Amino acid sequence: MDDYIVAITVLGIAALSMAWVPKIMEKTYISYPVVYLLLGMLLYLFRVDLPSPDPLWRESYVVRLTEMSVIVSLMGTGLKIRRKFSLKNWRIPLRLVSITMLLCIAVLAFLGWSILGFSLAAAVLLGAVLAPTDPVLAEEVQVGPPDDAEEDVVRFSLTAEAGLNDGSAFPFTWLAIVLAVAAGGSSTGWFQDWFLYDLLYKVIAGVVIGYLIGRILAYLIFKLPKKTKFPEATDAFLALSATLVTYGITELAHGYGFIAVFVAALTMSSQEEEHEYHTKMHDFINQVERILMVILLVLFGGSIVTGILEYLTWQGALVGLAFLFIIRPLTTFPSLLGTYSTLKEKLAISFFGIRGIGSFFYLSFALDEAEFAEAGQLWSIVGFVVMVSIILHGITASWAIRGLDKERKQEGRPVLETDQTPEEL
Numbered sequence: 001m002d003d004y005i006v007a008i009t010v011l012g013i014a015a016l017s018m019a020w021v022p023k024i025m026e027k028t029y030i031s032y033p034v035v036y037l038l039l040g041m042l043l044y045l046f047r048v049d050l051p052s053p054d055p056l057w058r059e060s061y062v063v064r065l066t067e068m069s070v071i072v073s074l075m076g077t078g079l080k081i082r083r084k085f086s087l088k089n090w091r092i093p094l095r096l097v098s099i100t101m102l103l104c105i106a107v108l109a110f111l112g113w114s115i116l117g118f119s120l121a122a123a124v125l126l127g128a129v130l131a132p133t134d135p136v137l138a139e140e141v142q143v144g145p146p147d148d149a150e151e152d153v154v155r156f157s158l159t160a161e162a163g164l165n166d167g168s169a170f171p172f173t174w175l176a177i178v179l180a181v182a183a184g185g186s187s188t189g190w191f192q193d194w195f196l197y198d199l200l201y202k203v204i205a206g207v208v209i210g211y212l213i214g215r216i217l218a219y220l221i222f223k224l225p226k227k228t229k230f231p232e233a234t235d236a237f238l239a240l241s242a243t244l245v246t247y248g249i250t251e252l253a254h255g256y257g258f259i260a261v262f263v264a265a266l267t268m269s270s271q272e273e274e275h276e277y278h279t280k281m282h283d284f285i286n287q288v289e290r291i292l293m294v295i296l297l298v299l300f301g302g303s304i305v306t307g308i309l310e311y312l313t314w315q316g317a318l319v320g321l322a323f324l325f326i327i328r329p330l331t332t333f334p335s336l337l338g339t340y341s342t343l344k345e346k347l348a349i350s351f352f353g354i355r356g357i358g359s360f361f362y363l364s365f366a367l368d369e370a371e372f373a374e375a376g377q378l379w380s381i382v383g384f385v386v387m388v389s390i391i392l393h394g395i396t397a398s399w400a401i402r403g404l405d406k407e408r409k410q411e412g413r414p415v416l417e418t419d420q421t422p423e424e425l
Contacts, residue, residue, distance in 0.1 A: 007050050014039060014298055015291045022290075029402075031140045031394030036294050037387070040301020050302060063368055066361035069292040070166055071261050073135040073357075075243040076289055077163040078265020079282040080146050082273065083156055085266065092153070092349070093160035095335035097168050103331035104131040104323070105172055111319050116381075121183055122374040125176035129363045129382055130323060132169040134356030135162035137293070137390060140397035141352045145286075146269065146278040153341045154348045154404060163266075166358050167206060167259030173362045174198040180370040205255025207263055213246045214267025222272040233277065236284035242268070243285070296357055300386070308383040311376035320385040324392065328353045344407070348400055355389040 014036065025032040043050060083089050105127035112123030135142075142159040143151045175194055182190045217238075225232040243261055250260035269278055300308075332350035341349075359382050367375050 014294045018290050029398040034394035036297035037301045040298035044302030045305045063364045071247050072289045074262045075265045076285040077135045078262045079269050092157040096161040097164040100331045100335045101131045121179035128172035129359050132165040133162045133353045134358045137356035163262045167256045171199040177370045202256045206259030209250045210260030210263030214264035218268045218271035236280040239281035239285040312380035316381040354393045
């Protein structure tokens, strides 16, 4: 039997089921990524002829597949955020992507170095890989489509954080890479190069290019057809095209394409906010995202039963659990000081920092760029954390978010901006 035909048939059936599974799972309070993770485990456990999910995923196709999944998700995330950008409105996510993420990287790097015995480069990589939350698997705790008015503080904060920190973690992945190279004695002046180029230039380039492309696209889509006979855009696939163009141009300019895609999406969504085309673009890109997610979850589920956890030690598992249950929640609270939200909302924001596909991209990317002796352990720890996060958050997210919605409605509290008080409404 042709393995390729078997593979596309199985993955096609899995993708086809996405037309119904999310709606069915809404009634169970269990997130549908859990279903596809378990499906992948079962398929590979019974040795269905699918592509081998090598536990040391260092092949280039893994980098590219996870990369595509993340940039598509970032476009969808940016398109569905309706809140105007300002330091006040975005105070919580901006703090989460700076204070919380940096604290997570620092604590994980220290634990990796002190408890796991990693080199400094591998310890920093562990922190950089696990610190960012995931926009791909976090649908249950994110805001809805552009035509959905429900954008409370929890949904908005977690959605904006996931969009912001996937690109913001990249400089620290590069820091781990340059540390690994420097440890080999083949690099001098690495810190200055990293700070000026990998941190400052690439971040600024990502923001600027993303904003400019977003403005140009918004002008072509919404403004120019009103002023001239320029044809009006009606095809929703423009969202995917915009994703690829923005990412490609930014990477060619050596900026961070992740940041650029998210900024471009935010810029487009801020123009003609009530236009139905925003919803059409979001719905299309969301469908593409789900197909890619199914493929990756099936492969990840298969890797769990075929060896990705082979190098997991009890110390590594302990660090991973401590990160999900202690480190992430505790490092989140400084970001929430002085903001108007209930204790339960703060607990939800701190707990639902979902880890997923982005972590796999950063790890596979770093391992392709430099040699890390701890590669096996890194894959096992990251795989373990993502597996636990998918199951843990997948079981609790719907229940918690619906509970918060119900409580807010019962108390008659309106949907608040990130730091508004009732007197400011």
